[in-house]
Amino acid sequence: MSRHYAGDCHGSSRNTGLVILVTFLFIHGGLGQRVKVETEVLSYPGQTVNLRCSFNDPSGIQLTQVTWIYEPVEGERVNIAVYHPNFGAHFPETPQKGRVTFVTNPPSLPNPSIQISDVKMSDEGKYICEFATYPSGNELGTTSLIMLAKPKNTAGAVTAVAGTKPAVVARCQSANGRPEALISWVTTANGNASTVSKTGADNTVTVVSEYLLVPTAADNGKDISCVVTHRTLTKPESFPMKLAVEYPPKVTIIGYDNNWYIGRTNVELTCQANGNPQPLTVKWKILTGEMPDTVVLKENKLTVLKVDEAVNTTFICEVKNRLGTGKEQVTALVRGTRLPEKGATTGIIIGAIIGVIIILAAIGSGIAMYRRRKKSMSDGPPTFQPPPPKKTNSSTDRLINVHDPVVENRPLQEQYYNTQSAEPVTDLDTYQEEEGEAPKDRVHYYSAAPSGWDDPEHNEVPPPYLYTYADDPQAAPQDGVVNRGDSFVSAAMFV
Incomplete structure (x- = not known):
């Protein structure tokens, strides 16, 4: 119990120290909060702002x-304003003099709020409301006056000439804003931005951002956007534009099909060129001599009215703009006869051949899959099961097989009768060896024979199974024939 009490005392001491610390912080914080002011006040130039205290x-x-x-x-x-209950209000010489006053007249010492009219950008800063008290001394609160100025934002592309050195291709400006604006760029061009800021006389800030890259002909016409973000804007302001890169003409000649033959008419070459600025002139000429008489020139097109040996030459197209000249050439080879042209029939034949190949491949795949499936089914266990053997206990099993012509021609004694159910055949050779008899080299009996006895060495029925009519001649059948209507019983069998 003493340990438990000691533990309670230790916990009580910790709690008491925590309560004292919290009480001290509360009192200290309470003293700091007795002067109530606004943390931040926003204003535009020319407005009247109230600073409450x-x-x-x-x-x-x-x-x-x-x-x-x-x-x-x-x-x-x-100091911009002072109030004493006995001496009244006083406004020292400051830039705010004449524009700062107490909200109430006469001022209230517990609520000495002030207002500043026609605020200027230079009025931005901290305003401290400080009380002289007795006996605690001075207590104060601070308000930050933030002057806002909506900037004037502009942007535009700057024309650059294609080259090997970085150049300014776009410029964006946010002028006379407060606070400082933020400028960013959105483009697929491979360049970098350079941004500088400059503070004006009225405490506003002008931000200028330039986008630089090594300009190429491929950059001409690319999209680029300047995005300005500022506190006075509800959302960022975007300025989309296109890059303007100047470069000499790039020339291409089209129309030559390598099939100019003697007598062909109205073949045409076209000189295509692009550049910035747009090409001004297009000029055709040949590598040697004068232009043949069969050639007609019109703007960027060259037409050969009739092909002959005179046009077996090199044609050159030159295009000029303000930045330079671009040219391209093509050599025409005049043939004696025309080359076979590839018509629509060739394409149709090729398509038909491909189609037939695809169909044959599909059929072959189907046959292979069918054979594979059939083979997999044949490798399994057979699905057919033979019927179970029939039980032969009926007296009808003993009837003579009348359909066997051999049986009908034999004597009655030698006819086969099935007098018992099917049973396994006994191996008689084994029986003889057990009796001590020497085995004989002979053919074994065939159990599958109709009579059960098919010994090549003995064609007669063994004596125990032979039934004679010596004792009763009258009972013997006439001519060895038994009437089918008569009943009979076979002789007993001794085993």
Whole structure:
């Protein structure tokens, strides 16, 4: 129990220390919060701004004086307004004099709020409301006045000449804003931005951003956008534009099919060129001599009215613009006869051949799959099961097989009767060896024979199975024939 009590005392001591620390922080924080002001106030130039201040819970404290102090962004503090209950309000010589007043007249010491009219960008800074109290001393609160100026934003592409050195291709500006604007670029061009800021006399900021790259003909016409973000804007402002890169003409000649033969008419070459600025002139000429008489020139087209040996030459097209000249050439080879042309029939035949190949491949795949499936089915266990053997206990099993002509021609004694159910055949050779008899080299009996006895060495029925009519001649059948209507019983069998 003593340990438990000691533990309670230790916990009580910790809790007491925590309560004292919290109480100290509360009292200290409460003292700091007795001067109530706004943390931040926003204003545009030319407006009137109110800076509120009040002293909460002045009971037990004597307020003697209040002073408003201005602390600029750059510079020293200055007093701009003072109020004493006995001496009244006073406004020292400052840039705000004549524009700053107390909200109430006469001023209230517990609520000494002020207002500044026709605010300027230079009025931005911190405004401190400081109370002189007794006996606690001075207590204060600070408000930041932030001046806003909506900037004027502009952007545009800058024409550049294709080359090997970086050049400015676009410029974006956010002028006379407060606070400083943020400029960004969106483009697929491979370049970089350079941004500078400059502060004006009225404390506004102008931001200029330039986009630079090594310009090429491929960059001409690419999209680029300048995006300006500012506190006075509800959303970023975007300026889309296209890059303008100047370059000499790039020339291409089309129309030559390598099939100019003697007598062919109206063949045509076209000189295509692109450049920035647009090409001004197009000129055709040949490598040697004068242009043949069968050639007609019109703007960027060259037409040969009739092909002959005179046009077996090299044609050159030259295009000029302000930046330079571009040219291209093609050599025409005149043939004695025309080359076979590839018509639509050739394409149809090729397509038909491909189609037939695809169909045959599909059929072959189908046959292979069918054979594979059939083979997999045949490799399995047979699905057919033979019927079970029939039981032969009926007296009808003993009837003579009348359909066997051999049986009908034999004597009655030698006819076969099935007098018992099918049973396994006994190996008689094994029986003889057990009796001590020497085995004989003979052919074994065939159990599958109709009579059960098919010994090549003995053609007669063994004596125990032979039934004679010596005792009763009258019972013997006439001519060895038994009437089918008569019943009979076979002789007994001894085993």
